[in-house]
Amino acid sequence: MKLRIAAIGRIRSGPERELVDDYISRCSVAGRAIGLGPLTETQIDNRSLKTQTDESRALAESLGGDIKFVLLDERGKAFKSPDLARKLGQWRDGGCREVVFCIGGADGHDREALPAPDLMLAFGPAVWPHKLVRVMLAEQIYRAVSILAGTPYHRE
Numbered sequence: 001m002k003l004r005i006a007a008i009g010r011i012r013s014g015p016e017r018e019l020v021d022d023y024i025s026r027c028s029v030a031g032r033a034i035g036l037g038p039l040t041e042t043q044i045d046n047r048s049l050k051t052q053t054d055e056s057r058a059l060a061e062s063l064g065g066d067i068k069f070v071l072l073d074e075r076g077k078a079f080k081s082p083d084l085a086r087k088l089g090q091w092r093d094g095g096c097r098e099v100v101f102c103i104g105g106a107d108g109h110d111r112e113a114l115p116a117p118d119l120m121l122a123f124g125p126a127v128w129p130h131k132l133v134r135v136m137l138a139e140q141i142y143r144a145v146s147i148l149a150g151t152p153y154h155r156e
């Protein structure tokens with residue numbers, strides 16, 4: 001089952017770029033033997049997108065068919081890491097082809113321009129900057145894959 005982060009805005013360089021790239025590559029290695037990955041990233045260039053609705057439409061167009069759609073939103077459900085891992089494992093075992101995790105831009109999502117999500121995932125009720133959300137999401141996906149792979153990365 002492929003894994004993908006789709007995000008509004010491009011992170012070209014800097015500490016967030018380095019962290020996201022590191023988790024993406026670690027995740028793709030850890031998931032290889034257990035049918036998860038690669039983890040990839042779609043960065044949506046929003047320089048010519050004028051409104052939140054334009055951004056959400058562009059996100060919707062990038063999704064593709066036959067996917068599980070995870071919307072990142074502070075109003076969503078917070079998951080313990082092992083529970084997120086379990087959810088990904090269930091989707092993989094159920095024959096899901098790809099999971100796409102979507103992060104909005106500075107103004108968030110226009111829900112009417114997006115399909116209904118299979119899961120709305122929150123990293124708590126606080127609003128985080130979208131670049132940090134991308135780093136945290138890449139890490140949590142890597143953590144979930146590590147849990148399913150049985151590696152010692154995650155500790156409780």
Ligand SMILES: C[S@@+](CC[C@H](N)C(=O)[O-])C[C@H]1O[C@@H](n2cnc3c(N)ncnc32)[C@H](O)[C@@H]1O
Pocket residue numbers: 071072073074075102103104105106107108109121122123124125126127128129130133
């Ligand atoms: C700066 S926030 C946008 C905040 C916007 N005012 C709103 O109402 O959604 C940019 C994006 O980061 C993600 N995000 C921010 N905080 C989050 C949280 N606590 N949990 C999950 N995603 C979050 C969401 O995808 C959001 O669209």
